[in-house]
Amino acid sequence: MSSAFTGTVHQLRLVLRRDRVRLPLWVVGLGGLIALSALAVPPIYDTPEKVAGYARTVGASPVSYLMSGRQVAIDTLGGIVANEISQVAQLGVCLMVMFLVVRHTRAEEESGRAEMLRSTVLGRHAATLAALLHAVAAVVLIGLLTTVSMLAAGLDGLGSATYGVGLALLGLCYAAVSLVAAQLSASARGALGIAGAAVAAGYLVRGVGAMQDSVLVWASPFGWAQRMDAFGDEQGWPALLLLALTALLLGLAGWLTAHRDFGGGLLQARPGPTRAVHRLGTPVGLVLRLQRGLMLGWAVGLAALGLLYGALVPTIPDLVASNPDIAGFIGASPDAEQALVDAFLRYVFVLMAVISTGFAVGSVLRLVADEEAGRAEVVLATAVSRWAWLGATVLVSAAGALLIASLMGLGLAAGYGLGTGEWDQVVAQVAGQLSYLPAVLVVAGLAVAVCGLVPRWSGLAWAGVAFVLVQVVLGEVLRLPGWIDALSPFWHLPALPVEGFAPWPALVQLALAAALVLLGLWGYRRRDVVTS
Amino acid sequence: MAVIELRDIVKTFGHVRALDGLDLAVEQGEVHGFLGPNGAGKSTAIRVLLGLLASDSGTARMLGGDPWRDAADLHRRLAYVPGDVALWPNLTGGEVIDVLGRMRGGLDERLRAEMLERFELDPRKRARTYSKGNRQKVALVAALSSRAELYLLDEPTSGLDPLMEVEFQRAVQELKGRGATVLLSSHILAEAEALSDRISIIRGGRVVQSGTLAELRHLTRTTVVAETAASPDRLGEVEGVHDPRVVDGRVSFDVDSDHLDGVVRALADLGVLSLTAHPPTLEELFLRQYGDASTS
Ligand SMILES: Nc1ncnc2c1ncn2[C@@H]1O[C@H](COP(=O)(O)OP(=O)(O)O)[C@@H](O)[C@H]1O
Ligand SMILES: [Mg+2]
Numbered sequence: 017m018s019s020a021f022t023g024t025v026h027q028l029r030l031v032l033r034r035d036r037v038r039l040p041l042w043v044v045g046l047g048g049l050i051a052l053s054a055l056a057v058p059p060i061y062d063t064p065e066k067v068a069g070y071a072r073t074v075g076a077s078p079v080s081y082l083m084s085g086r087q088v089a090i091d092t093l094g095g096i097v098a099n100e101i102s103q104v105a106q107l108g109v110c111l112m113v114m115f116l117v118v119r120h121t122r123a124e125e126e127s128g129r130a131e132m133l134r135s136t137v138l139g140r141h142a143a144t145l146a147a148l149l150h151a152v153a154a155v156v157l158i159g160l161l162t163t164v165s166m167l168a169a170g171l172d173g174l175g176s177a178t179y180g181v182g183l184a185l186l187g188l189c190y191a192a193v194s195l196v197a198a199q200l201s202a203s204a205r206g207a208l209g210i211a212g213a214a215v216a217a218g219y220l221v222r223g224v225g226a227m228q229d230s231v232l233v234w235a236s237p238f239g240w241a242q243r244m245d246a247f248g249d250e251q252g253w254p255a256l257l258l259l260a261l262t263a264l265l266l267g268l269a270g271w272l273t274a275h276r277d278f279g280g281g282l283l284q285a286r287p288g289p290t291r292a293v294h295r296l297g298t299p300v301g302l303v304l305r306l307q308r309g310l311m312l313g314w315a316v317g318l319a320a321l322g323l324l325y326g327a328l329v330p331t332i333p334d335l336v337a338s339n340p341d342i343a344g345f346i347g348a349s350p351d352a353e354q355a356l357v358d359a360f361l362r363y364v365f366v367l368m369a370v371i372s373t374g375f376a377v378g379s380v381l382r383l384v385a386d387e388e389a390g391r392a393e394v395v396l397a398t399a400v401s402r403w404a405w406l407g408a409t410v411l412v413s414a415a416g417a418l419l420i421a422s423l424m425g426l427g428l429a430a431g432y433g434l435g436t437g438e439w440d441q442v443v444a445q446v447a448g449q450l451s452y453l454p455a456v457l458v459v460a461g462l463a464v465a466v467c468g469l470v471p472r473w474s475g476l477a478w479a480g481v482a483f484v485l486v487q488v489v490l491g492e493v494l495r496l497p498g499w500i501d502a503l504s505p506f507w508h509l510p511a512l513p514v515e516g517f518a519p520w521p522a523l524v525q526l527a528l529a530a531a532l533v534l535l536g537l538w539g540y541r542r543r544d545v546v547t548s
Numbered sequence: 549m550a551v552i553e554l555r556d557i558v559k560t561f562g563h564v565r566a567l568d569g570l571d572l573a574v575e576q577g578e579v580h581g582f583l584g585p586n587g588a589g590k591s592t593a594i595r596v597l598l599g600l601l602a603s604d605s606g607t608a609r610m611l612g613g614d615p616w617r618d619a620a621d622l623h624r625r626l627a628y629v630p631g632d633v634a635l636w637p638n639l640t641g642g643e644v645i646d647v648l649g650r651m652r653g654g655l656d657e658r659l660r661a662e663m664l665e666r667f668e669l670d671p672r673k674r675a676r677t678y679s680k681g682n683r684q685k686v687a688l689v690a691a692l693s694s695r696a697e698l699y700l701l702d703e704p705t706s707g708l709d710p711l712m713e714v715e716f717q718r719a720v721q722e723l724k725g726r727g728a729t730v731l732l733s734s735h736i737l738a739e740a741e742a743l744s745d746r747i748s749i750i751r752g753g754r755v756v757q758s759g760t761l762a763e764l765r766h767l768t769r770t771t772v773v774a775e776t777a778a779s780p781d782r783l784g785e786v787e788g789v790h791d792p793r794v795v796d797g798r799v800s801f802d803v804d805s806d807h808l809d810g811v812v813r814a815l816a817d818l819g820v821l822s823l824t825a826h827p828p829t830l831e832e833l834f835l836r837q838y839g840d841a842s843t844s
Contacts, residue, residue, distance in 0.1 A: 203676065203677070205676075287640075287670075287672035287673065288639075288640035288642075288643070288672050288673070288674055289640055289642065289643060289672070290640070290642040290671045290672055291642055291643070291646055292639075292642070292643040292644075292645075292646035292647050292650075296643060296646065296647050296650075297646060297647055297649075297650025297651060298650075298651075299651075302647055302651075305638075305639075306636055306638070309638075389634045390630065390632060390633075390634035391634045391635065391636060393595075393598075393600060393630055393634075394628070394630060394633075394634075394635075394648060394687070395648075395651065396598075396599075396600060396619075397598050397600070397623055397628040397630075397700075398623050398648060398651035398652040398653075399620050399621070399623045399624045399651060399652050399653050400620065400623075400651050401619065401620035402619075404620075542602075543602075544600065544601045544602060545595070545600040545601065547591075547595060547600070547601070548632075
């Protein structure tokens with residue numbers, strides 16, 4: 017028995033060494049985000065009226081139930097903090113352990129590195145146990161940081177501790193899920209897919225259960241962690257459920273490890289097609305195929321975000337009435353109801369457009385990623401010209417950005433329609449979302465220029481994304497000087513639906529985007545293909 | 549007519565002079581061995597030919613065109629196998645073969661089926677799950693399924709097992725039989741020797757030897773180590789034997805390849821107790837020719 021665990025310490029040291037940057041990044045990044053959100057709440061809800069207003073609006077909103085579950089004591093500051101951080105904290109901790117665990121188990125095995133180690137003195141279960149201990153360290157740190165930030169926000173000690181423990185145990189539980197997933201699938205991507213689906217399922221089941229206020233909540237680890245009732249009448253026994261499931265899953269993972277071949281999994285990859293469909297033989301067809309997963313992921317995610325925001329719209333006047341400070345965040349005065357809704361819509365349009373620049377830039381940067389991986393070389397050694405290859409990428413990125421903008425608008429309109437029962441706004445809302453597309457294309461054009469001119473520095477294109485995001489999200493708060501605001505293309509577009517549409521800014525920006533693409537093309541045709 | 553003509557090509561990467569005045573001529577219909585140790589500049593030269601890299605100076609012609617300016621057009625007439633094959637992880641081997649074939653302007657269905665069989669490649673597996681050797685087979689099958697005039701093969705056998713290497717050699721013979729031109733880079737002397745009509749040896753970014761196999765015969769001596777019943781002292785007088793040395797009762801010496809027959813007979817007369825023979829490695833060759841085994 018013990019020999020199966022031989023070398024765990026050695027293995028753990030290796031894991032910690034490999035993650036000496038990654039683990040602190042996760043902990044500081046996720047923990048910092050949680051801490052910032054927790055500390056931001058008390059100054060906003062600084063009177064009993066505002067707290068009560070939150071409970072009446074957000075605390076009674078089905079959208080909030082779906083996203084964050086039913087938080088107890090929502091009419092206290094502790095309840096509000098827990099409700100506000102729950103999405104980021106719970107999903108964040110699950111995704112963190114999922115990536116960490118799969119990285120050190122299945123991904124290692126798939127790469128063949130693990131085989132080298134296994135042939136030394138490492139026991140059969142050593143890698144699994146080391147990955148588990150690594151994840152335990154990560155969730156304990158996140159739990160501690162969360163508790164400490166809640167205490168720093170002036171919240172009750174028992175409640176803060178209960179919340180931190182619940183969060184850490186939720187993470188632990190999904191670490192065990194990920195360990196099982198790593199045994200089931202023969203590929204790291206497959207394992208991430210299984211674990212990710214388990215996270216999504218747990219999250220949605222809890223959300224739907226909370227919306228219906230049904231026992232379904234108890235079918236999800238997310239529900240168990242939440243029903244430890246931090247900041248209400250704290251109860252410890254749901255923690256036992258989390259621990260019991262964790263133990264069960266760990267047993268299963270161990271059993272699977274002992275009953276499968278090294279490198280194999282229970283789920284073998286299905287054989288794929290022998291022949292390529294016809295359109296794959298063209299640059300656009302190939303790029304489209306290579307990027308369709310990326311595009312689909314962004315489209316679904318952002319359409320869902322649009323849906324949620326759309327559903328939130330009807331609650332805006334109430335929310336602002338209960339807490340006028342919120343009007344300041346979206347840049348509106350809290351008097352006229354329609355003006356409020358319009359200001360919120362403008363904020364959502366811009367925010368979603370800015371987020372979608374992440375897709376556009378990521379999609380363009382695949383060009384250089386393909387070069388660095390050595391895959392561009394085989395294409396450019398065929399009759400495909402540089403012009404055609406870059407053009408295909410640009411075309412697919414732009415079409416993807418257009419598709420995503422349309423779907424975001426449709427999602428928003430659908431959420432709005434479901435919330436209000438009014439369906440006459442669909443066209444206006446889709447058009448409103450599309451009106452911000454030219455600025456997205458300018459940021460993407462910048463990425464094309466960078467890829468063409470200075471491929472080694474292509475990561476710089478992400479600075480453009482970061483800048484427009486910060487300008488939109490924090491611009492009001494940071495009070496940036498006007499000339500800095502003016503660097504963002506989004507700043508120059510008419511603020512639909514608050515202002516009316518004007519064609520010139522959009523046309524100028526489309527021309528600018530085209531010029532940046534041409535600049536990139538010029539550079540791309542003159543330079544060496546990146547080789548290693 | 550020269551299919552490839554590189555003259556005085558210089559290519560630098562920062563401080564590294566990857567190509568340092570390279571001259572290379574490959575004639576129509578020949579298999580040309582492009583031989584050099586790792587880091588000699590073989591891949592760089594091939595990438596210049598493909599218009600993937602722009603040379604700093606020198607002139608380059610390929611298939612009657614300019615490799616940089618006419619890249620896409622010239623590529624219709626050639627097929628390339630990179631030294632380190634990277635593929636899209638989501639596509640199957642079969643899909644990659646079709647994609648590359650169609651992008652160069654079409655592939656021969658019969659050849660495709662035949663090559664898949666001969667190289668024992670399963671075309672339904674995702675590229676992500678292929679080993680290095682199998683990725684190389686995908687690129688090889690893609691190249692060999694085309695009826696190109698020119699094949700640029702950059703160390704195409706470095707991941708193949710010996711059986712597949714034999715298959716590869718047969719395939720190259722067939723290309724030659726069809727009249728195609730092949731530039732075959734390698735860092736293994738024996739491989740280039742087995743296939744090539746002519747060989748260019750590259751070292752430090754320049755070609756140091758070039759010629760037919762016969763002209764380079766003096767380079768391809770076999771090293772023999774033998775233990776004989778009678779004294780081997782007079783072996784040095786046999787034609788083709790170089791540098792005989794006796795260590796621990798064994799004699800070792802180099803033999804010109806075209807004198808092996810006579811030397812083996814002379815050895816037999818002495819009564820052979822044990823015998824090993826191996827072709828020189830590229831490193832040994834450089835050691836003898838230039839007094840160093842420099843590899844970069
Ligand atoms: N993209 C590059 N950047 C920097 N140095 C390179 C690059 N490509 C090749 N080199 C260098 O050029 C020299 C020749 O490399 P290469 O042509 O790959 O040699 P070979 O194919 O003969 O092994 C080596 O010293 C290598 O390190
Ligand atoms: Mg090479």
